[in-house]
Amino acid sequence: MPNPTAAILVIGDEILSGRTRDANMHYLAGELTRIGIDLKEVRIVADHHPAIVAALNALRSTHDHVFTSGGIGPTHDDITADAVAAAFGLPLAVRADARAVLQAHYDRMGTELNEARLRMARIPPGATLIDNPISAAPGFTLGNVHVMAGVPAIFQAMLAALLPRLSGGTPVLSQTLTVMRGEGAVAAPLSALADEFSDLSFGSYPFTRDGAYGTNLVVRGQDARRLDQAMLRLAALFGGQPA
């Protein structure tokens, strides 16, 4: 059975302007690989309602899971929950369970649950809350869409709460052989080996080190024994060092 597939939709002008570098995509990619969910697509769009709705509807119809990152805070530019509700044709209003979570948090901190902070308790009907152990304001799962914060520490904490609820597949394993030759020198035998081991995927990633050309050869697949066989063949062909 093929693994479940996933996409991530990152929402944020600050990433598209080059001001901030996204960290959540890379973190999610590693976590999903570990549990056998295949990340197939990433999109980053601006804080723009129609762009979020269109991307979300495209992704949720083509992937088993969609994770969103960003735009669920208390300020006027946080419009992700509105866009997700609109994509599903649902209303968005303060929900009692989310409000209670926020009220308890701000009571503990001696801070007022003002109107802006209350925006973070707006959750579509039918959605399941995702726990936020850092700053309380929850994410939510609606259908196959998991709505999470953009701040990396909170994104990671929410993902830790969410992942046990998801069914993974067979993790894709990878092994890397580093060869100090250019890609053009390894291409033909590598291609022949990829044809022979058609159940595995072979990638080749060039680099330069101290002015010399090198290539990382990466083999991916779900069967550890086959990976070992392919790595032995690669090492026989090219020498090099397992990384």
Place this chain on the structure above:
Amino acid sequence: MPNPTAAILVIGDEILSGRTRDANMHYLAGELTRIGIDLKEVRIVADHHPAIVAALNALRSTHDHVFTSGGIGPTHDDITADAVAAAFGLPLAVRADARAVLQAHYDRMGTELNEARLRMARIPPGATLIDNPISAAPGFTLGNVHVMAGVPAIFQAMLAALLPRLSGGTPVLSQTLTVMRGEGAVAAPLSALADEFSDLSFGSYPFTRDGAYGTNLVVRGQDARRLDQAMLRLAALFGGQPA
């Protein structure tokens, strides 16, 4: 007149698996902002022909420019040129001008221009070559699509060759005020100010430092004088330090 818009399509299994972290998107975002081209969307897809073709056709019909990164090397998993040609309904074969560039480069290095390396001379008819001062194998511009290498040093060198050919717009400027208060405490006055300065965009990005909540308030717009006015108002409202 609104600025030209752009998207970047990053191609690579190694980024979706979490093995490698993309660097080109962030670099491109900064360079485009500088010359007044607005990066509106990022997509990352796997080394999978139909996924590349579909993403490319969606992006080139909705943005003034599409930049691609990755998948134009000599190995079997480099399929970007094939996918770009297919998206345009064009054939792909070795072109004499690109072959001459490669031949001169490998002659200088005393390396054979073998069949794998010759794949990098396959350029669609009508495309303009993009110079690669590092490893010779050119990128190309076809219509509004700019096809470039994934290795960051080469991507950056190609972009330096390409950007002078593109017409920019009015650069979007930004100023940042760092305030040591949580987002929930600044949300209401910030929103009122955003309504008043409707020609500017206001973003708010929370962080924690030494256990305390802070927020970066970022104002963006094309008129430096208006930005200064907004920053004075922000500083009067919140104190804080310009970053």
